[in-house]
Amino acid sequence: MGLLDAVHALQAGLDYHLARQNLLTANLTHIDTPNYKPVDLERGGDFTKVLHVALESTNPAHFGTSAGASPVDHDFRVVADPGAAVGLDGNGVNVDREAAKIAANNVRYDALASLVSGELTGLQWAVNDGKAG
Amino acid sequence: MSHDFTVPGIFSAMEVAASGLTAQRGRMNIIASNLANARTTKGADGAPYHRLDPVFTSKPVSPGSFDPILRSVNEVELSGVRADPTQGQLVYDPGHPDANAQGYVEYPNVNVVTEMVNLMTASRAYEAGVTSIESIKAMARAAIKIGQ
Amino acid sequence: MALAGITEVPQLLIAPSRAEGLPTPPGGAAPASVGFEDIFAKTVEQANEQDRAAAVKVDALARGAGDDIHGTMIAVRESEISVKLVGTIRNKLLDAFNEIWRTSV
Numbered sequence: 001m002g003l004l005d006a007v008h009a010l011q012a013g014l015d016y017h018l019a020r021q022n023l024l025t026a027n028l029t030h031i032d033t034p035n036y037k038p039v040d041l042e043r044g045g046d047f048t049k050v051l052h053v054a055l056e057s058t059n060p061a062h063f064g065t066s067a068g069a070s071p072v073d074h075d076f077r078v079v080a081d082p083g084a085a086v087g088l089d090g091n092g093v094n095v096d097r098e099a100a101k102i103a104a105n106n107v108r109y110d111a112l113a114s115l116v117s118g119e120l121t122g123l124q125w126a127v128n129d130g131k132a133g
Numbered sequence: 134m135s136h137d138f139t140v141p142g143i144f145s146a147m148e149v150a151a152s153g154l155t156a157q158r159g160r161m162n163i164i165a166s167n168l169a170n171a172r173t174t175k176g177a178d179g180a181p182y183h184r185l186d187p188v189f190t191s192k193p194v195s196p197g198s199f200d201p202i203l204r205s206v207n208e209v210e211l212s213g214v215r216a217d218p219t220q221g222q223l224v225y226d227p228g229h230p231d232a233n234a235q236g237y238v239e240y241p242n243v244n245v246v247t248e249m250v251n252l253m254t255a256s257r258a259y260e261a262g263v264t265s266i267e268s269i270k271a272m273a274r275a276a277i278k279i280g281q
Numbered sequence: 282m283a284l285a286g287i288t289e290v291p292q293l294l295i296a297p298s299r300a301e302g303l304p305t306p307p308g309g310a311a312p313a314s315v316g317f318e319d320i321f322a323k324t325v326e327q328a329n330e331q332d333r334a335a336a337v338k339v340d341a342l343a344r345g346a347g348d349d350i351h352g353t354m355i356a357v358r359e360s361e362i363s364v365k366l367v368g369t370i371r372n373k374l375l376d377a378f379n380e381i382w383r384t385s386v
Binding site for chain 3: 010107108111112118122126
């Protein structure tokens with residue numbers, strides 16, 4: 001268990017929620033676009049293990065990671081939103097559902113940001129040998 | 134349906150509130166259709182327009198959840214529309230193209246005042262849903278503040 | 282209740298002779314370092330446990346497997362308090378030791 005494992009797990013979570021926010025915001029801007037189907041971001045991996053899978057860029061739907069960009073590996077997939085009911089113009093975006101998803105995603109991001117800040121502060125305290133500074 | 138939660142918490146509450154917003158918005162669309170067709174004496178099926186009522190149904194957000202409370206949490210769905218079969222106003226007007234054999238024209242059973250009242254009710258319900266979501270977001274922010 | 286344990290030790294720091302449940306050596310003198318060591322070890326163990334429990338919750342929230350925001354935040358703060366208490370006790374022990382070291386011949 002490395003010292004920064006928790007921080008990296010949180011950072012992966014923050015990356016995911018930020019990427020997802022981009023997609024959900026795009027859904028909301030396409031509310032009147034004919035034939036537009038809303039998208040969402042899924043992350044893979046077993047929920048019982050922390051994600052540290054080396055990403056092979058064989059599938060074009062995977063996000064690429066530039067070498068050395070971050071200590072965290074990603075395994076995100078853009079998927080079509082299964083819950084979308086389609087309207088007459090082929091547009092499947094439900095403004096209330098997307099707005100609620102955006103709010104929820106925002107909440108999760110804020111929670112993780114608060115936790116990572118606390119984690120780093122705690123490590124800093126320990127590094128300073130248990131004294132303030 | 135995939136969703137964000139396994140126990141009743143912030144995220145299930147948001148989904149329930151959002152379902153209410155969608156349902157009320159659908160209801161407003163139906164009311165708009167009624168108002169627009171208040172004088173339509175001949176619809177696509179040849180009959181005069183009959184006003185539509187929304188049909189709301191409840192469905193649990195997570196029926197398979199291990200949590201007993203979450204199994205009882207229901208969201209609302211505008212599952213369909215129901216035509217009001219009441220006969221509309223009959224007006225004697227033999228010269229009208231849609232007059233019947235006796236010279237009467239049947240107008241839609243739409244009462245504009247009733248529809249406007251329903252529209253206001255739906256609008257208030259929508260606002261209540263927005264307030265619910267804001268409230269839920271405030272609770273989440275308060276929970277995050279615990280960690281700071 | 283995890284927090285109940287960590288309030289025992291501050292009482293000990295303030296007035297060791299008034300601490301309840303502590304073995305008092307014959308003669309009624311202040312408890313020997315043995316009693317203090319037990320409490321200290323217990324506090325460290327508690328801090329470790331709380332730290333582990335908090336880490337599990339944080340990990341769950343990070344991966345989206347958990348929904349419990351306030352539970353996670355409370356667990357993190359509790360573990361912080363426990364860990365800092367261990368640090369404070371350790372500092373006091375060191376200060377006390379240094380004082381004794383300086384005054385001995």
